[in-house]
Structures are given as structure tokens and as C-alpha cells.
Amino acid sequence: FFNRVYAHILDNDGPEDGFTYRGRGIFQLTGKSNYKRYGGLAGLDLVGNPDLANDPKNAAELAVVYMMDHCAQGAGFEQMKLAVGRSTADINARKNQRFSEFLASGEFNA
Numbered sequence: 001f002f003n004r005v006y007a008h009i010l011d012n013d014g015p016e017d018g019f020t021y022r023g024r025g026i027f028q029l030t031g032k033s034n035y036k037r038y039g040g041l042a043g044l045d046l047v048g049n050p051d052l053a054n055d056p057k058n059a060a061e062l063a064v065v066y067m068m069d070h071c072a073q074g075a076g077f078e079q080m081k082l083a084v085g086r087s088t089a090d091i092n093a094r095k096n097q098r099f100s101e102f103l104a105s106g107e108f109n110a
Contacts, residue, residue: 024053
């Protein structure tokens with residue numbers, strides 16, 4: 001299934017790459033190019049050992065570098081929300097409310 005669905009995308013070029021670089025971790029990181037990019041940003045050899053993405057500590061680190069990468073160059077919170085998926089209006093409003101609360105508390109540094 002994975003080899004058929006993910007064949008020849010995201011730098012998957014081997015016959016088993018679709019399965020090898022299937023979704024793992026918090027954000028279901030998918031594709032050889034993403035394993036290379038985000039593994040590199042997190043200091044992990046995900047291309048050589050894709051299952052590292054399932055380790056909870058690594059999965060959290062990958063989630064952070066993924067979000068930071070998508071918020072690069074001042075794109076900010078709105079771009080971060082888009083990076084992790086679309087939301088309904090009510091969920092988006094709650095995310096905005098929580099973000100405002102974190103900013104006001106000083107717990108979160110935008």
C-alpha cells in the first residue's frame with residue numbers, strides 16, 4: 001500500500017521507500033526528503049534509521065523543528081497553525097485564545 005501511494009514522491013526512489021518512509025511520529029512525517037530534512041534539523045539519522053521518529057523524545061523534537069521550520073522568517077503563529085493542519089472555526093478560535101493566554105503569561109515566547 002505505502003509503496004504504491006508514496007512511490008516517486010518526496011524523493012522516494014527505491015522500490016520499498018514508500019513503506020520505509022511512511023508516516024511516523026507526532027506529525028506522521030512522510031517521505032524520504034522529509035526524513036532527511038527534519039532528521040538533519042533534529043540531529044537524527046532518520047534516513048538510516050526511520051524508526052527513530054517513533055521514539056517519543058525524538059517525535060517531540062521533530063514536531064518542534066517541523067513547526068519552527070514552517071514558522072521561519074517571521075511567518076509566526078498563523079503559519080504554524082497551517083503547518084499542523086486545518087481547523088474548524090471554533091477550534092481555530094480556541095487556538096488563538098490559548099496563544100493569547102500564553103503570550104500574556106510569559107510562558108510562551110513567540
